[in-house]
Structures are given as structure tokens and as C-alpha cells.
Amino acid sequence: MLAETLAAIRPADPRALAEARAHQDRLTKPRGSLGVLEDVAVRLAGAAGVSPPPMPEPAALAIFAADHGVHARGVTPWPQEVTVQMVGNFLAGGAVANAFAAQAGATVTVVDVGVAADLPDAPQLIRHKIAYGTADLSQGPAMTVDQAVRALEAGILVGKELIAAGARCLITGDMGIANTTASAALISAFTGMDPAEVTGRGTGIDDETYERKVGLVRSALRANAVSDVSSSPSEALRALAAVGGFEHAAIAGLILCGAAERVPVILDGVIAGAAALVAAALDPAAIDHCVAGHRSAEPGHTAALAHLGLRPLVELELRLGEGTGGLLAHPMVCAAVRVMHDVATFDSAGVTEKPV
Numbered sequence: 001m002l003a004e005t006l007a008a009i010r011p012a013d014p015r016a017l018a019e020a021r022a023h024q025d026r027l028t029k030p031r032g033s034l035g036v037l038e039d040v041a042v043r044l045a046g047a048a049g050v051s052p053p054p055m056p057e058p059a060a061l062a063i064f065a066a067d068h069g070v071h072a073r074g075v076t077p078w079p080q081e082v083t084v085q086m087v088g089n090f091l092a093g094g095a096v097a098n099a100f101a102a103q104a105g106a107t108v109t110v111v112d113v114g115v116a117a118d119l120p121d122a123p124q125l126i127r128h129k130i131a132y133g134t135a136d137l138s139q140g141p142a143m144t145v146d147q148a149v150r151a152l153e154a155g156i157l158v159g160k161e162l163i164a165a166g167a168r169c170l171i172t173g174d175m176g177i178a179n180t181t182a183s184a185a186l187i188s189a190f191t192g193m194d195p196a197e198v199t200g201r202g203t204g205i206d207d208e209t210y211e212r213k214v215g216l217v218r219s220a221l222r223a224n225a226v227s228d229v230s231s232s233p234s235e236a237l238r239a240l241a242a243v244g245g246f247e248h249a250a251i252a253g254l255i256l257c258g259a260a261e262r263v264p265v266i267l268d269g270v271i272a273g274a275a276a277l278v279a280a281a282l283d284p285a286a287i288d289h290c291v292a293g294h295r296s297a298e299p300g301h302t303a304a305l306a307h308l309g310l311r312p313l314v315e316l317e318l319r320l321g322e323g324t325g326g327l328l329a330h331p332m333v334c335a336a337v338r339v340m341h342d343v344a345t346f347d348s349a350g351v352t353e354k355p356v
């Protein structure tokens with residue numbers, strides 16, 4: 001299914017891009033006056049292959065939840081069981097992601113790709129558990145390549161289900177105590193930047209824990225001999241398996257699915273940024289179908305966005321995850337596209353254009 005999905009991905013359509021840019025310039029506003037929102041609308045036209053692009057609603061948030069073997073090394077102050085407890089909170093409707101999703105009119109689906117506990121049935125829960133958490137990435141591979149591919153394919157399947165149910169925009173979400181350590185390792189591996197530059201304080205850690213976290217990211221890259229990861233898709237998969245998490249793999253799959261189906265994907269924070277680097281290494285054209293919802297406070301996120309050439313829409317020092325930054329950006333993406341559908345042109349409204 002991964003190969004089939006990759007084969008279906010097309011880059012942004014140059015004709016739709018040109019038409020959308022020309023249309024923007026005919027609308028009753030000074031050229032460029034909507035700034036980055038014009039770029040967003042043009043980007044979505046390129047991704048959809050048609051101008052104006054379809055409205056990116058309704059949106060569906062998929063929160064991929066998983067645990068991490070590196071948790072045992074002391075990289076976060078939070079106990080591992082918070083992952084499964086927060087899954088319960090999402091399913092009960094009590095998390096920030098639920099509040100933001102209600103505000104954005106988005107559905108919430110939670111996917112267990114590797115939580116270290118058994119979960120009771122719930123209507124919004126999809127089960128794709130690959131294992132009860134990853135292995136400790138600082139000692140060797142976090143997952144096997146087969147597990148990484150299965151987690152990627154879980155993300156693809158979830159994307160297909162959400163689109164079949166009517167979603168016209170996918171929003172990435174994650175839940176996994178310790179997953180900012182795996183994110184930093186992936187970002188270092190895929191950008192070539194030093195672990196000290198891309199490792200952040202996650203949920204909030206003291207200086208001693210931070211130094212240990214940077215050291216563990218360094219050990220992970222050394223123990224797994226991760227280098228030159230963008231040289232081929234198989235090296236990218238090996239790096240994902242070596243230092244990633246099940247939720248990173250699944251989010252990469254969701255991105256590839258959106259790209260293959262020409263449904264835009266709004267990326268959340270540092271976990272999504274790390275996953276997008278994996279998707280880009282498998283097919284750079286996948287990123288043409290993504291919008292960066294926000295810039296997280298984690299330094300690795302800025303590094304990932306720069307490497308991907310993405311400009312985030314919202315910058316509010318959020319560092320929560322769950323898809324919250326992506327959900328906040330969704331109304332802006334909708335507004336950008338609605339302009340293309342609703343706003344009059346100088347000709348149709350009889351408004352005089354600026355003399356050339």
C-alpha cells in the first residue's frame with residue numbers, strides 16, 4: 001500500500017498555480033494585500049490541480065498516540081501512563097484538541113499505533129497498535145523497518161477512511177510522552193543539524209534533564225549509524241525505524257495519503273514537522289500538499305520547517321501537540337480559499353484598477 005500511495009503522488013499542478021495567481025491579481029484588493037494568505041490559496045490550487053481549489057472543509061483531526069522506550073532514560077518529567085490517560089481524555093472530549101476541534105468544526109479521531117497499554121473500545125478510537133511502545137532508540141533501532149512500514153500504512157489507511165467519510169482537509173495530531181526526543185533525533189537525522197540545535201525542552205524540563213536528552217539524541221544517531229538518510233527511500237525508512245516513533249511513521253503516512261488523494265494536510269508542531277521530513281524523503285512532492293499550521297516553541301520545529309521550505313501560519317509559542325496548532329490554522333486556510341470563490345473581480349464589481 002505504501003508503494004501504491006507513493007506512485008499516486010503528483011507535485012503541484014503548474015497550470016492551476018498560474019491560474020490561481022492570476023485570479024488573485026484580478027480580485028478587488030491591491031495586489032498582494034492578503035500577504036501569505038494569497039500564497040496559501042495558490043498553494044491549495046496547485047495541490048488540488050484546479051483553481052479555485054475546493055473549500056478545505058470539513059476537516060478531520062487524527063491524533064496518533066504511541067509510547068517510547070527512551071522514556072525510561074528520564075527525558076521528560078511526565079509518567080508514561082499520561083499517554084493512555086490523555087487518549088481517554090480525547091475520547092471523552094475533555095482535551096484542548098477537542099475544544100479547538102469544536103471551534104473549527106473538525107471531527108476528532110484517535111488512533112492507537114503503539115500505546116503501552118490496552119484501550120477499551122470507543123467510537124472515535126481506531127486500533128492499529130504495532131507494539132506496546134518502541135524500543136529505546138539510544139541503544140539501537142526503536143522499531144524494525146517492517147514495524148515502521150506498518151505504522152506508515154496505518155496512517156495511510158486512516159487518511160483514506162477519513163476522506164471516504166467526507167473530510168476535505170486532514171489535520172495531523174499526536175500524543176506520546178517522550179516523543180519530542182524521537183522528534184529531535186529524526187530532525188537531526190534528516191536535516192544534518194547537530195542534536196544540540198534541534199533538541200528542545202518538550203513539556204518542560206530542567207537543565208540537567210535537557211543535557212541528558214541532548215546526549216541521548218546523540219547516542220541514538222551514533223548507535224544506529226544514521227547518516228545520509230535522504231539518499232534513498234530505503235535509507236529514509238531505516239532512519240525512521242531507527243530513531244522515530246510509531247506516531248511519526250503514521251503521521252508521515254497520513255501526509256502521503258493526503259498528497260496521493262489531493263486532500264490538503266495541515267501540519268501541527270514538532271512531531272508533525274519531523275514526520276513531514278520523513279514523507280519528503282520518500283517523495284518531496286508530498287510537501288506541495290501540506291500547509292504548516294503553526295511554529296512550535298521547540299527549536300527543532302523551526303529547523304524542520306526551514307528544511308521543508310514551509311512558512312507557518314500561526315506563531316503563538318504553543319508546545320502542546322495533539323493537533324492544536326493545526327486546528328487553529330484551519331479557519332485561516334478556509335478564509336484564504338473562500339476569497340478565491342467569493343470575492344468580486346475589478347471587472348465584475350466595476351471597481352477601477354490602479355493605473356499601470
Ligand SMILES: O=C(O)c1ccc[n+]([C@@H]2O[C@H](COP(=O)([O-])O)[C@@H](O)[C@H]2O)c1
Nearest residue numbers: 076176178180202203269270296320321
Ligand atoms: O507539538 C509540539 O511542538 C510539542 C512540543 C512539546 C510537547 N508536545 C507534546 O508533549 C508530549 C511530548 O513531550 P515530552 O517532553 O514528553 O517529550 C507529546 O504528547 C507531545 O504531543 C508537543
Ligand SMILES: Cc1cc2nc[nH]c2cc1C
Nearest residue numbers: 078082086203320321322
Ligand atoms: C497533560 C499533557 C497533555 C498533553 N497533550 C499532548 N501532550 C501532552 C502532555 C501532557 C503532559
